[in-house]
Amino acid sequence: MTERKARRILIVGGTGFVGPFLVKELRSRWPDDVIFVTGQAMSAEVEAPIKLDVTDRTDVQHLVTDLRPDIVVHMAAVSTFGASIHDPDTAWQVNLHGTRHVAESVLSSVPEALFLHISTGEVYGRSCLIHDPVDESARLDPGSVYATTKAAADLAIGELTGRGLRAIRLRPFNHTGKGQSEALFVPAMAAQIARAE
DSSP, X not given: OOOOOOOEEXXXXXXXXXXXXXXXXXXXXXXXXXEEEXXXXXXXXXXXXXXXXXXXXXXXXXXXXXXXXSEEEEOOOOOOHHHHHHOHHHHHIIIIIIHHHHXXXXXXXXXXXXXXXXXXXXXXXXXXXXXXXXXXXXXXXXXXXXXXXXXXHHHHHHHHHTXXXXXXXXXXXXXXXXXXXXXXXXXXXXXXXXXXX
16 A cells, blocks of 8 residues: 655635634645645644735735745635625726636646635625526626625636646535634624623
């Protein structure tokens, strides 16, 4: 039996709500893999994250070229409805152009790498009123700035697969848990209930 080669995994935007859970799970299942995480916040699972501005194409290209990852998990986003409404330009820059910068850097520097794009179920938007249940065959019909920027990024990744990008696009629906920001609906409601009690 051949021994599995350690992989180099880059998690872009991995210090948000979901990232530390992913890092912990990856480290427990594949302790020999080398995990690089970009982001702002600190957690027990993410020591010394790499600072990266996904809107800076040159910085992204340098990082991908230097690290030469086998797998890239792209999670960086302006991820709340409120933030995207208050600053739509930043939402477009991060969610669409930042995603393109990372994906295009992977394609040009490490075309054999797998690119895992974390989108959102909100890209289906108004299609949820027509389809029950919603699946991948439903039309993208976003109804907010956040959802529209994520749908645009999703489509951009689809176009890049035609040029050779090895990509998987995930569109998760609402999820919640320990450590999620009160800027999101479920933790905001839970916090209000806790304060009321």
